[in-house]
Amino acid sequence: MRLVLLGAPGSGKGTQAKQLDTEFDWPQISTGDLLRSAVAAGTELGKKAKATMEAGNLVSDELVLGLIEERIAKPDAKDGFILDGYPRNRAQAEDLDRVLRRLNIKLDAAVLMDVNFDILMKRLTGRRTCSTTGALLNIYFSPKADLDACIEGGGELIQRADDNEDTIRNRLEVYQSQTAPLIDFYRDQGLLKTVVAEGAIDSVYAALKTAIGAQ
Numbered sequence: 393m394r395l396v397l398l399g400a401p402g403s404g405k406g407t408q409a410k411q412l413d414t415e416f417d418w419p420q421i422s423t424g425d426l427l428r429s430a431v432a433a434g435t436e437l438g439k440k441a442k443a444t445m446e447a448g449n450l451v452s453d454e455l456v457l458g459l460i461e462e463r464i465a466k467p468d469a470k471d472g473f474i475l476d477g478y479p480r481n482r483a484q485a486e487d488l489d490r491v492l493r494r495l496n497i498k499l500d501a502a503v504l505m506d507v508n509f510d511i512l513m514k515r516l517t518g519r520r521t522c523s524t525t526g527a528l529l530n531i532y533f534s535p536k537a538d539l540d541a542c543i544e545g546g547g548e549l550i551q552r553a554d555d556n557e558d559t560i561r562n563r564l565e566v567y568q569s570q571t572a573p574l575i576d577f578y579r580d581q582g583l584l585k586t587v588v589a590e591g592a593i594d595s596v597y598a599a600l601k602t603a604i605g606a607q
């Protein structure tokens with residue numbers, strides 16, 4: 393299955409894409425993760441993207457298109473993939489349509505992960521990664537035992553560079569002005585499905601599978 397996951401930062405696209413990847417072997421293709429790897433590796437592309445990402449703005453359409461074209465062409469994406477964080481504006485959605493047409497493939501659905509603003513803020517400002525285990529945690533929502541286990545195991549709770557309050561506000565504004573219009577773009581193509589993505593991870597996952605007809 394070929395999916396686009398649409399939704400604001402903090403709507404859980406990454407978490408849900410990982411679950412689909414694990415269960416169905418449709419690779420999660422996250423432009424955010426690809427860009428963060430490039431920044432961490434200090435590549436030319438990473439150097440170009442770093443400041444823009446830290447400010448919470450979108451890196452150039454051309455740059456992410458290159459990443460996406462290369463990733464979709466890999467053998468593991470032949471029978472399906474989940475685009476997480478791409479496309480993020482109208483020009484990218486049109487770029488994607490062109491790439492898919494060239495490959496003679498079609499999207500099966502674009503799923504909007506719908507979450508209200510206050511929950512998004514808490515998910516984003518509270519988000520942490522355990523430095524030793526890599527576990528994704530949240531200081532507001534994770535069980536205290538899980539947070540303590542990281543610290544007691546010698547780990548630290550690390551915040552993403554772009555998860556500070558100013559950058560988060562900007563990322564949400566960028567989403568509203570540039571990405572949210574894609575909801576209509578995909579509705580017009582008859583591809584839009586909406587999932588209320590505010591509950592527990594497992595119940596959102598069940599709703600997502602129902603929405604796309606995956607069993």
Ligand code: AMP
Pocket residue numbers: 401423424425427444445446448449450451452453456476477478479480484554563
């Ligand atoms: P994410 O992990 O999806 O929240 O992305 C983190 C940051 O990477 C964003 O705030 C942007 O700076 C950049 N980014 C990720 N995906 C895209 C994209 N499709 N277009 C432009 N910038 C992107």
